[in-house]
Amino acid sequence: MLPPRFAQWFKDRGWQPHAHQLALLETRGDTLLIAPTGGGKTLAGFLPSLVDLAQGHTGLHTLYVSPLKALSKDIARNLSQPVDEIGLEIRIEDRTGDTSATMRKRQRVDPPQILLTTPESLALLLSYPEAPKIFGTLKRVILDEIHALAESKRGDQLMLGLSRLRALAPDLSVAGLSATVEAPEALAAFMGGARVIEADPGPAPDIAMLPTASPPPWAGGGGRYAARDVMAAIERARLSLIFLNTRAQAELFFQALWEVNDKALPIGLHHGSLAREARHRVEEAMVAGTLRAVVCTGSLDLGLDWGDVDLVLQVGAPKNVKRLVQRIGRANHRYDQPSKARIVAANRFEVVECAAALAAVREGDLDGGGRRWAGPLDVLCQHILLTACAAPFAADALYAEVARAGPYADLPRADFDACLSFCATGGYALRAYDRWQRLLERDGLWQLRDPRTARDLRMNIGTITDTEKLKVRRKARRGGTPLGEVEEGFAASLTQGDTFLIGGQVVRYEGLREMVVEVSDARGREPRIAVFSGLKMATSLELSQRVQRLISTPADWDQLPPATRDWMALQDRISTLPRPDTLTCETFARGDRWYFCLYGFAGRNAHQTLGLLLTHRMEQAGLGPLGFVATDYALLIWSLDPVEDAAALLSPEGLRDGLRDWLGGNAVMKRAFRAIATIAGLIQRNLPGQRKSGRQATFSSDILYDTLRRYDPDHLLLRITRHEAQRGLVDFDRIEEMLAQGHEIVHIRAPHVTPLAAPLLLEHGQVGIRGGQGEARLMEQEAEAMMREAGLE
Incomplete structure (x- = not known):
């Protein structure tokens, strides 16, 4: 099956091609390859291209798309080795935000045979009039880490771009690559239909909790208590990756490691907010083998293969089983050897979450359940505008093209027409303003009203709307x-x-x-302010449910440390264990306040929204609510008077109306609208020679939001905002599911704060604490007092 020169290359390296690599070589049409990290899936994706290119090809042959710029650079580095050793005359280049303007300009005229890029750069290339010439010779597209792209609007943007590529290169074949797929058929449908090829999963990972000299604290998420234990593990390994969930946590843990790095081992730091030069220095040091460890975030989650990593450490609960599996795969990039990983719980409750995640990994039970939802219309609006940048188009032809994209397969024509109308005029309330009159129809073809608009639209490509x-x-x-x-x-x-x-x-x-x-x-000074506000990552629904099942099943507690088992047992004696078939609530007094704790296990966003709605109901009932705190597993509300009737408080009747009233003028909706309006092209952050500050963009979007609510309440972008806010930002669907399942409501009047509620009170107590040794001791004393009150010490 392999041409002789390729077969000889495998033989010279002492390798045998894997069955899944040969399967992609012989399969025609689109494929989705699911293979474990270290299984050679990247080579499998490129092997058909290299075999084809060995026979000669002029122009662009293969397009490789990945979620990360760094991943493209890594692939270019690793792909050059077989190309050189086999003796192939192939030009390989990347095109990302880091590519020089000179090279980007040249690539539009003289593209390489293999181009490595990201969804945003692909969208930009497709917006140029030269797109038919650039992609007319294209034979193959490789979508790496397709599962990561499918979980966000970047994936929807990519699928629209892929549909455009199919129109420009009808003989195109597409290969999706991933190591972590919970629903292969759903992901294949997302690609627009593909044959699923699953490789041998290889040996099970060597994964466990990292033993620590002292137990984790009752609250907090930094894992600093385990810094010396982590350093000891680093000393025993060749190269370790230490993952944390946020950039702020990575910065703080990196500092904590250096404080106990008695042997002065070389340790690097890598996350998305570091300067490009700093990230590249760390990447090069990993390749050169001069580092012993790298503290990182999701910036090194995906298929990067730098250095001889033999240990992965996850500090803090992974929050998501797929994310944990992906990170485990960074260790031992060898198909026949298990990946070694250790988890460090950041606090006592995370011990339970980590145990549940470990069980899910061992059982191969990934969370996510498959995609998903219909393709978002704000992304479609951007795609329509960028299509017009390239050339005039017929509405019927573009609709047919869009409907071939997996996420938009069921797109109603009315929704497409609404997006086209918005792109043309800005909508009913905005049609009088020239700045939003961007498209016109002439001779049956839609085109830009002013060709100069193309420059502004290209400067605002993308679906990532991070904080400024x-x-x-x-x-x-x-x-x-x-x-x-x-x-x-x-x-x-x-x-x-x-x-x-x-x-x-x-x-x-x-x-x-x-x-x-x-x-x-400012060396030697205590940093009093965290560098990033960051977002707390929400635990997946599937993992939350596993945590609840573990808590409610004492027979399974043998996988927990003794201190955690004692904690759970005390909860059962003082109150009750929240079971999956019940909705468990507790009421207790502390000082002059009453506390109501609901164990919903519905995720942080859902509990946050429920807290807003329930405190409104409590206000109406005269209970004097004072505040609340939400975590992934519970909601705690404090008030002047106790909740006596939990069933009435939690009644689902009228809850959606309350949500609608609250959302109308709320900052949550305005923030969601700002992101959607930016993606859809109503608001432009980047303009020639200038860039709006975040405050300016917020001011502009707030005015637009209020104007549309008043004069055009059914505007397309408002409809998109309401839909996405209820589904994502506030997780109202989870709330309705939780309250409408007919579960028995168990309401316990506890004698005092309970073991499970105590960490929530500590989280509330952390709000005003900014760091420093005195404040840290104060926090520790508060934790000890709280646990004594709960009966734990």
Whole structure:
């Protein structure tokens, strides 16, 4: 099956091609390959291209698309080896935001045979009039880590781009690659229909909890208590990756490791807000084998193969089984050897979550359940505008093309026409404004009203609408060293002399000049302010349900440490265990406050929304609610008077009306609208020679939101916003499911704070604490007092 020169290459390296690699070589049409990390899936994806290219090909032959710019660079580095050793004359280049303007311009005229890119850069290329010439010779598209793309709007954008490519290159074949797929057929449908090929999964991973000298704290998420234990594990390994869930946690844990790094082992830091130069230095050091460990976030989640990693450490509960499996796969990139990983729970409750995640990994039970939802219309609006940038189009032809994209297979023509109308005029309330009159129809073809609009649209391509960030540089007379980025809101909170962490360094804020945060070194000083506000990652619904089943089943507690088992047993004695077939609530007094705790296991977003709705009901009932705190597993509300009738409080009747009333003018909806309006092209952040600050963009979007609510309440973007807010930002569907299942409501009047409720009270107590040794001792004392009150110490 393999041509002789390829068969000889495998033989020279002492390899035998895997069955799934040969399967992709012989399969015609679209495929979805599911193979474990280290199973050679990337080579499997490229092997048909290399065999074909060995016979000669002019122009672009293969397009490789990945979620990360760094992944494209890694693939280019690794692919060059077999190309050189087999003796193939192939040009391989990448095209990402890091590619020079000169190369990007040349690629539009003279593309390489293999081009490595991201969804955003592909959308940009497709928006140029040269797109038919660039992609007319295309034979193959490889979609790496397709599961990661499918979980966000970047995947929808990519599938629309893929549909456009099929129109430009009808003989195109597509290969999707992934190691972690919970519903293969659903992912294959997302690709527009593909044959699923599953490789031998290989040996089970060697994964367990990392033993620690001291038990985790009752609250908090940093894992700093285990820094010395993690350092000991690093010393025993060749190269370790230490994953944390947020950039702020990574910065703080990196600092904690250096405090106990008695042997001065070389340790790096890698996350998305570091300067590109800093990230590249770490990547190069991994390849060169000069590092012993790297503290990182999701920036190294995906299929990167840097260095000889033999240990993965996850600090903090993974929150998602698929994410944990993906991270485990970074260790031992060898098909015949198990990946070794250890988990460090950040606090006592996370011990239970980590145990549940470990059980799911051993059983091969991935969360997610398959995709998904219909393709979002704001992404479709952007696609329509970018299509017009390339050339005039017929509405019927574009609708047929869009409907061939997996996420839009069931798109009603009325929704397509609504998107086209919005792109043309901005909608009923905005049609009088020239700035939103962007398309016109002439001779049956839709085209840009003003060709100069294309430049502005291309500058705002993408579906990622992160918090506005400002660059951080060392203060110098002529352009200091770039360190990374911080969120605009965080920068606005700084005053001269404040210290914070970035890139593992403590720096002093000196001032803001030309939208750049200038800092100086502040070694030895305690950073009083966290570098990123960040977002708390929500636990998946499937993992939350596993946690609940574990808590409610004492027979399974043998997988938990003794202290955790005692904690659960005490909860059962004082109150009750929240069981899957019940909706368990507790009421108890503490000081002059009453507390109502609901164990919903519905996720942080759902509990946050439910807290807003229930406190409104409590206000109407005269109970004097004072506040609440939400976690992935519970909601705690404190008030002046106790909740006596939990069933009435939790009645699903009228809850949706209450949500609608609350959402109408709420900041949650305005934030959702701002993101959607940016993707759909109503708001442009980037303009030639300028960039709106986050505050300016917020002001503009808030005015538009209020205007549309008043004069055009059924505007397309408002409909999209309401739909997405209920599904994602506030998880109202989970709330309705939780309350409408007919579960028995168990309401316990506890004698005092209960073991399961105590960590929520501590989380509430952390709100005003900013760091420092005195405050840390105060927090520790509060935790000890709380646990004594709960009967745990």
